[in-house]
Amino acid sequence: MSEDIKHECGLAYIRLRKPFSFYQQKYGAVTYGLNKLYLLMEKQHNRGQDGAGIAAVKLNVEPGNPFLHRMRSCAPQPIADIFFKIGQEIAELEKYQPDIKQHPGLMKGHLPFLGELLLGHLRYGTQGKNNAEFCHPFIKRDLMPGKNLALAGNFNMVNTDELFDLINMAPGDFQKQSDLAAMMEVFHHFLSKADEEHPNAADIIHVLKKATPLFDGGYSIGALLGNGHSFVMRDAHGIRPAYYYINDEVIVAASERAAIRTTFNVGENEVMELMPGTALIVDDTGNYRIEQILEPKERRACSFERIYFSRGSDEKIYRERIALGHHLSQTVLDRINYDLKNTIFSYIPNTAEVAFYGLVKGMEEYLNKIKVERILSWGNDFTPEKLEEMVTRKIRQEKIAIKDVKLRTFITEDANRNEMVQHVYDVTYGTVRRNEDTLVVIDDSIVRGTTLKESIIRMLARLQPKKIIVVSSAPQIRYPDCYGIDMSKLGDFIAFRAAIALLKERNMEHVITDIQEKIKELQRNNQLHTENMVRHIYKPFTTLEISDKIAQLITPSELNIDVEVIYQTIEDLHDSCPTNTGDWYFTGNYPTAGGNRVVNKAFLNYMEGKNVRGY
Numbered sequence: 001m002s003e004d005i006k007h008e009c010g011l012a013y014i015r016l017r018k019p020f021s022f023y024q025q026k027y028g029a030v031t032y033g034l035n036k037l038y039l040l041m042e043k044q045h046n047r048g049q050d051g052a053g054i055a056a057v058k059l060n061v062e063p064g065n066p067f068l069h070r071m072r073s074c075a076p077q078p079i080a081d082i083f084f085k086i087g088q089e090i091a092e093l094e095k096y097q098p099d100i101k102q103h104p105g106l107m108k109g110h111l112p113f114l115g116e117l118l119l120g121h122l123r124y125g126t127q128g129k130n131n132a133e134f135c136h137p138f139i140k141r142d143l144m145p146g147k148n149l150a151l152a153g154n155f156n157m158v159n160t161d162e163l164f165d166l167i168n169m170a171p172g173d174f175q176k177q178s179d180l181a182a183m184m185e186v187f188h189h190f191l192s193k194a195d196e197e198h199p200n201a202a203d204i205i206h207v208l209k210k211a212t213p214l215f216d217g218g219y220s221i222g223a224l225l226g227n228g229h230s231f232v233m234r235d236a237h238g239i240r241p242a243y244y245y246i247n248d249e250v251i252v253a254a255s256e257r258a259a260i261r262t263t264f265n266v267g268e269n270e271v272m273e274l275m276p277g278t279a280l281i282v283d284d285t286g287n288y289r290i291e292q293i294l295e296p297k298e299r300r301a302c303s304f305e306r307i308y309f310s311r312g313s314d315e316k317i318y319r320e321r322i323a324l325g326h327h328l329s330q331t332v333l334d335r336i337n338y339d340l341k342n343t344i345f346s347y348i349p350n351t352a353e354v355a356f357y358g359l360v361k362g363m364e365e366y367l368n369k370i371k372v373e374r375i376l377s378w379g380n381d382f383t384p385e386k387l388e389e390m391v392t393r394k395i396r397q398e399k400i401a402i403k404d405v406k407l408r409t410f411i412t413e414d415a416n417r418n419e420m421v422q423h424v425y426d427v428t429y430g431t432v433r434r435n436e437d438t439l440v441v442i443d444d445s446i447v448r449g450t451t452l453k454e455s456i457i458r459m460l461a462r463l464q465p466k467k468i469i470v471v472s473s474a475p476q477i478r479y480p481d482c483y484g485i486d487m488s489k490l491g492d493f494i495a496f497r498a499a500i501a502l503l504k505e506r507n508m509e510h511v512i513t514d515i516q517e518k519i520k521e522l523q524r525n526n527q528l529h530t531e532n533m534v535r536h537i538y539k540p541f542t543t544l545e546i547s548d549k550i551a552q553l554i555t556p557s558e559l560n561i562d563v564e565v566i567y568q569t570i571e572d573l574h575d576s577c578p579t580n581t582g583d584w585y586f587t588g589n590y591p592t593a594g595g596n597r598v599v600n601k602a603f604l605n606y607m608e609g610k611n612v613r614g615y
């Protein structure tokens with residue numbers, strides 16, 4: 001990936017079903033649960049690097065003793081920071097009682113985070129600031145254990161303000177900025193009512209059925225209650241991912257299947273997908289149920305999870321990324337006029353590597369077909385040399401682009417800055433034959449196109465290829481995300497800028513102002529949610545015209561080199577990733593009503609020069 005899309009948040013939930021002595025005896029570690037939580041979080045660290053947090057609830061604590069603990073960190077390595085602190089606490093205990101780890105009961109009493117219920121979170125903020133205060137889990141304390149709540153999730157709400165209104169609450173300055181705060185208040189509102197009806201035994205299903213219909217957004221959330229109950233739930237469209245694994249000893253849930261597999265060393269089919277609209281609910285005795293809370297709606301699981309966010313070590317995701325690359329091979333062959341001798345294939349490190357293998361596989365299939373055809377056409381007319389030359393022909397693949405460590409340039413604003421910025425990537429010299437070879441490089445998506453322009457294209461041009469073709473394994477990103485990816489400003493998207501540039505070139509600027517007027521009218525009538533007006537910006541053009549404009553925009557003006565861009569088609573995306581059909585950032589088809597509101601608002605913000613998110 002040439003530029004950071006702020007990923008998704010990551011969720012990690014563990015419920016220990018046995019007493020601590022069990023884990024101490026079986027695994028020699030009273031901290032078994034915490035160790036697993038650490039692994040489960042670390043294996044998903046790609047999902048959020050603004051900060052991390054954990055919460056723990058202890059079961060059967062004597063009244064008067066604390067049972068809910070939480071720690072959050074925004075340190076550069078937040079997960080390590082949290083668990084290092086816990087390690088220090090253990091070391092401190094051992095200083096005075098060297099064999100305390102042999103006494104599970106004592107450990108539980110002394111170590112705050114040694115709880116049977118554990119919740120971990122990795123954050124990339126989509127609302128509020130990126131400091132520790134906004135890191136999950138949020139907690140709500142109460143004298144009644146059943147009204148204590150720790151909440152964390154991977155989500156973005158598009159109706160944060162409305163949520164406070166719906167429960168008749170005036171949010172404070174901090175709360176206003178946070179969708180998690182809004183969600184917390186909604187849950188707590190219904191939880192408190194239910195707790196009053198059934199003290200310390202609120203019916204979670206009832207609470208979820210009351211609270212979740214109010215949420216407009218994509219979400220997977222985890223919660224611990226002070227009385228030892230807990231749940232994990234996923235939105236009705238399945239926009240955000242959630243998986244779980246259950247055995248006699250533990251109940252586990254996380255955002256990524258591969259993280260659970262690795263942490264608990266279990267098979268693909270042992271880890272289940274938490275289906276859209278359902279909740280995994282665990283009571284204070286460790287019994288669980290999967291309950292359909294919301295009627296499942298059309299499945300629109302986020303396709304970016306497969307293209308880029310989730311780790312490619314998942315066996316299905318790996319195959320899907322291969323398919324993404326493979327689907328592009330025919331278009332690439334056409335573009336290079338089937339001239340494989342003079343074409344070099346490469347990729348932008350590191351996430352595009354798997355799609356690259358898929359692309360190369362497609363090329364190999366073509367080459368093998370040609371080899372067979374040629375050899376057959378020779379009949380008996382060949383020499384060993386001729387045959388050898390033919391069978392040893394290969395697709396030329398090189399590691400050309402190299403991602404360097406982040407260059408924190410000390411020069412920020414002067415002319416030298418561009419010179420510095422281009423060194424974010426480097427190239428391998430001596431791979432390309434000057435003015436003869438075409439370079440094909442695949443990336444998983446192009447959002448702003450700035451890194452491509454400022455660094456990658458400039459660097460690749462130093463090798464003096466005849467042509468550079470940039471291939472994107474994702475389709476054109478045309479519309480903002482509002483369900484958990486921090487990609488919300490229209491003016492940032494190179495596809496949007498290309499469409500605007502084309503409108504201007506062709507004297508069609510009236511389209512832009514017409515749309516603005518129509519959106520304003522919708523706004524006046526409270527109808528912003530009814531239609532995605534930004535679609536009309538792209539309508540006059542074919543996808544190819546926009547791709548060509550993008551190619552121009554990412555070519556630095558001083559470079560005298562031919563640059564082309566090829567994008568994945570929507571159809572091939574769906575064919576490659578059949579279970580994750582969520583594609584609103586490519587098509588503008590938002591699964592929830594709030595989506596249209598966000599995209600229309602994003603357009604107004606763009607027109608008014610406001611650099612703020614559309615939700």
Ligand SMILES: NC(=O)CC[C@H](N)C(=O)O
Pocket residue numbers: 007008009123124125126127128134153154155156157179180484485486
């Ligand atoms: N990426 C996410 O899932 C973000 C979660 C939440 N909206 C926050 O900003 O904290």
